[in-house]
Amino acid sequence: MKKTIILAVAVIAAMFVVSCNGNKTTGQKTDTDSLSCVESDSLQADGIAIESIAGTYEGTLPAADCPGIKTVLTLNSDSTYQYAADYIDRKDGHDEASGIFKVSANHVIEIIRPSSGEASYYKVKDDNSLIMTDSLGNEPEGEMAKHYVLTKKN
Structure with a gap:
């Protein structure tokens, strides 16, 4: 049991080291992907109606080398997303991306950065919150668990 917990903590710590040292941009550059229309029969994924999770989620995620990452993630009902992150107390610590998201097994949302293919994962906790997870949905x-939650704003 202890080995499992230590392994989970190590994996999560590695994810955040990469996220803090990864693709930061200076200024207002946004990664974009050409988007196509989503047919109405694909608006349900893994038993979740995309419309029910659509919205803007905000929170401050932990970071390995700064006080935190103010994060805003908007999920649209057409399976597109916009992501913005500000690394607290970091000069040039602003990051933005947009693209398409997928909902996979266990209600895990996969956000893929079009420019690099890098993926982030969030699990639908309830109607008003997402929690950052690994690719398998492990929370x-x-x-520290409570610090990985993004809350839906109305």
């Missing part, structure tokens, strides 16, 4: 555990 962070322990005291």
Whole structure:
């Protein structure tokens, strides 16, 4: 059990080291992907109506080398997303991306950055929150778990 917890913490820590040191942009550059229309029969994924999770989610995620990452993630009902992150106390610490998201098994949302193919994962916790996870939907555990939640704004 201890090995499993230590492994999960190590994986989550590695994800955040990469996210803090990854693709940061200076200024207002946005990664975009050409988007096509989504047919109405694809608006349901893994038993979740895309319309029910559509909205803007905000929160401050933990970071390995700065006080946190103010994150805004907007999921649209046509399976597109917009992502913006501001790394607290970091000069030139603004990052933006947009593209298409997928909902996979266990209600895990996969956000793929079009320019690099890098993926981030968020699990639908309830109607008003997402939690950052690994690709399998494993949630962070322990005291820090509550800091990986993005809350839906009305």
